[in-house]
Amino acid sequence: VSVKNRTNDPEGLRSKIANVAYDAFSKRGYNATAMQDLRDDANVSGGAFSHHFPSKKELGLFVVRNRVAAAVQSGWIEPVSHAPTAYEGIKTVFEGIIRELDDQGFISGCPLNNMAMELAGLDDEMRSELDGIFNAWEFAIAEKFKADIEKGLATQLHPAHMATLVIASYSGAMSMAKTRQSVVSLRNCWDQLHAILRTHYAAPIEHL
Amino acid sequence: VSVKNRTNDPEGLRSKIANVAYDAFSKRGYNATAMQDLRDDANVSGGAFSHHFPSKKELGLFVVRNRVAAAVQSGWIEPVSHAPTAYEGIKTVFEGIIRELDDQGFISGCPLNNMAMELAGLDDEMRSELDGIFNAWEFAIAEKFKADIEKGLATQLHPAHMATLVIASYSGAMSMAKTRQSVVSLRNCWDQLHAILRTHYAAPIEHL
Amino acid sequence: VSVKNRTNDPEGLRSKIANVAYDAFSKRGYNATAMQDLRDDANVSGGAFSHHFPSKKELGLFVVRNRVAAAVQSGWIEPVSHAPTAYEGIKTVFEGIIRELDDQGFISGCPLNNMAMELAGLDDEMRSELDGIFNAWEFAIAEKFKADIEKGLATQLHPAHMATLVIASYSGAMSMAKTRQSVVSLRNCWDQLHAILRTHYAAPIEHL
Amino acid sequence: VSVKNRTNDPEGLRSKIANVAYDAFSKRGYNATAMQDLRDDANVSGGAFSHHFPSKKELGLFVVRNRVAAAVQSGWIEPVSHAPTAYEGIKTVFEGIIRELDDQGFISGCPLNNMAMELAGLDDEMRSELDGIFNAWEFAIAEKFKADIEKGLATQLHPAHMATLVIASYSGAMSMAKTRQSVVSLRNCWDQLHAILRTHYAAPIEHL
DNA sequence: ACAGGCGGGACTTCCCGTTTAT
DNA sequence: ATAAACGGGAAGTCCCGCCTGT
Numbered sequence A, B, C, D: 001v002s003v004k005n006r007t008n009d010p011e012g013l014r015s016k017i018a019n020v021a022y023d024a025f026s027k028r029g030y031n032a033t034a035m036q037d038l039r040d041d042a043n044v045s046g047g048a049f050s051h052h053f054p055s056k057k058e059l060g061l062f063v064v065r066n067r068v069a070a071a072v073q074s075g076w077i078e079p080v081s082h083a084p085t086a087y088e089g090i091k092t093v094f095e096g097i098i099r100e101l102d103d104q105g106f107i108s109g110c111p112l113n114n115m116a117m118e119l120a121g122l123d124d125e126m127r128s129e130l131d132g133i134f135n136a137w138e139f140a141i142a143e144k145f146k147a148d149i150e151k152g153l154a155t156q157l158h159p160a161h162m163a164t165l166v167i168a169s170y171s172g173a174m175s176m177a178k179t180r181q182s183v184v185s186l187r188n189c190w191d192q193l194h195a196i197l198r199t200h201y202a203a204p205i206e207h208l
Numbered sequence E: 001a002c003a004g005g006c007g008g009g010a011c012t013t014c015c016c017g018t019t020t021a022t
Numbered sequence F: 001a002t003a004a005a006c007g008g009g010a011a012g013t014c015c016c017g018c019c020t021g022t
Helices: A010-028 A033-042 A048-053 A056-082 A086-103 A111-119 A124-150 A159-180 A186-200 A202-206 B012-027 B037-044 B046-052 B058-081 B085-105 B111-119 B124-150 B159-180 B184-200 B202-206 C010-028 C035-042 C048-052 C058-082 C086-103 C111-119 C122-152 C159-180 C182-199 C203-206 D010-028 D035-042 D044-051 D056-082 D086-103 D111-117 D125-148 D159-180 D184-200 D202-206
Strands: none
Touching: A010 A033, A010 A048, A010 A056, A010 A111, A033 A056, A048 D086, A056 A086, A056 A111, A056 A124, A056 D044, A086 A124, A086 A159, A086 A186, A111 A124, A111 A159, A111 B159, A124 A159, A124 B159, A124 C122, A159 A186, A159 B111, A159 B124, A159 B159, A159 B184, A202 C086, A202 C122, B012 B037, B012 B046, B012 B058, B012 B111, B037 B046, B037 B058, B058 B085, B058 B111, B058 B124, B085 B124, B085 B159, B085 B184, B111 B124, B111 B159, B124 B159, B159 B184, C010 C035, C010 C048, C010 C058, C010 C111, C010 C159, C035 C048, C035 C058, C058 C086, C058 C122, C086 C122, C086 C159, C086 C182, C111 C122, C111 C159, C111 D111, C111 D159, C122 C159, C122 D159, C159 C182, C159 D111, C159 D125, C159 D159, C159 D184, C182 D159, D010 D035, D010 D044, D010 D056, D010 D111, D035 D044, D056 D111, D056 D125, D086 D125, D086 D159, D086 D184, D111 D125, D111 D159, D125 D159, D159 D184
């Protein structure tokens, strides 16, 4: 048996596998993705694969912890946290995603939701991991709403409940968009949500 | 080794299989469910199974068309259509589901969403079927909102967009509830949505 | 259960099934043909099918006895028997088949050989049936050669052995033609065989 | 439950599987042979089997390319090529095979023909592979005839056409022998073919 | 005679994880 | 650490023949 074609780069390999897996899980789903497909796509032999990820579940957990969580962090938590107000942060994110999906050909949905739907019921460790991401997401938005209220920028809204509504409607609309392969659901949902949010930020926005 | 005692009841068998499949797909997911498990659970021979549902995909389509669609119809479309107003219909449904989930031990999520998330990306026929159910759902709620507006009961809302928001937030909140195995997400989401809807129905509700 | 669409025509049905089966067995082979395909192609229900042909083997035997045998009879035995000489009979058949295949798009081979190759080794009843057809074929040609010799038309050939050679080379050439999907093998084989036969019929042909 | 004692011998395994498959395909036919039987006969696990031969078709192609082709090479092409004349080479092969079959109990036919009959119509890749073997076979014999003619050893025969006739009559006679489970067809066919060939090699042979 | 539902099993293929070997 | 071979089993599909009912 031959020793050719071997490159020692443990971290690169782990990362490559995780990327390929994140992609495949997002697009085709966890159960519908075969380990062998990932091996082939990542150009990794069975032995190397197994060395880094002994089981499919561990790979799934790694992807959730290091890719899905990061996607929520960079796609939602950071933009909202760094925005002047929750309203503006949410607006930026929503409208950015709508623009992105307009340009793309295929809508694969919200990665967190995709994984959550399929895996939450199967494994408890996975479930609690996904739970944690939802919590962080919700917390970040709720904190921002709370800050806005404290600053007198927003009124008449329950920070945590509104955060839940924002996330839920985003997730649900993405699911509809994925099913329809059309951004309209997301756009319509955002139009209405936007109108609602504006009423709570009425004063500061009006005089702009 | 034949049993010699058989009763031909094709419709009963189809129905039994579809029920078992609907249950399993809802709880464990489509890909995570093995055909053999369904055969065993329904106590149906492979031949009979194959006669009625030649492939898993056809079974999936049948379940979507005859079980998932029916669940949306009876769980959402009819209650909302027959309610005095969209607001009251939605309230009834949301609060009814929250009560149900409180009593149950396990939250398996919204059947339509479960199927949509997993199957929309895999097969186009399935996708369009699920699409149709979302359309009917959205249409029924939007029509009700429109009627309320025409009757002067509701104001300041875009019927179709608000319908999308209602469905999206419900779907998303159910997904969160499933992930957390807790009704609080759904309850919080509803609290906020409820508060919003009330503002659009403000006048007639206040004087009640 | 419905009683519609029923026509009592036992012989017609048997015949239709046998024709469809003969066709499928010839083109795709016995083992590669599913009973269900035949049912579908013949538009016959499982019950009716089973009534006429309780098992695949019985169907195969029927096809061999009533279709393959008939094909050899009408395609070889009769033309050769009724021809003035074996030489002329064989010439007529060979050249006729070459012309036919030129016009057709697909070469499915010699039906007897197709069935024989696949079934001779599997079932003894079938084997002896096929054996009988080969015997009749060989006998008819051998008899004709013998008659020609007795009439002084042919010389220097062993009737039975030459008959075997004719049949074997025809069968083998058809097999090559099927594999290549080209008539050239058959044509070339016949060219050589023809040249040989002519030498044994030298005198009567020369003075023509 | 693992055995813990394993020796990696990929080539040995491939070879063992191919041998078992060649044997089974030759004796029982391709379609009549179940993959599972091959696994059992070769004592190979499903995983290992699948690793080396992902599908039945690929196994079939491998067998054709590496076993059937080799059989034709060593059983016909080499003996004829190395013989003093085509006549003597063909005589050696034919009579050798007749002797072999006399000793054996079961006649399984010509491997190339067996495979060709069953597979030529089903898959085009297979067809062209089998075609190539026929070509090589024909070419080798035709070349030998041509050389004999050039050396003045043979006369009055068309090298390529006679090669086709030899192969066709051999194939056809083997098919008859298989059907009858008797060597007589082959022997009779050869007797006649032999007599014919002698006439073309008449002079040099007579004075021996 | 015919229509269709049905029993039981076998078919090929695939999949996840482990072991050998370099 | 990496490459490839391998173990064991299950997945979905199909197939033949029978049985019930009209």
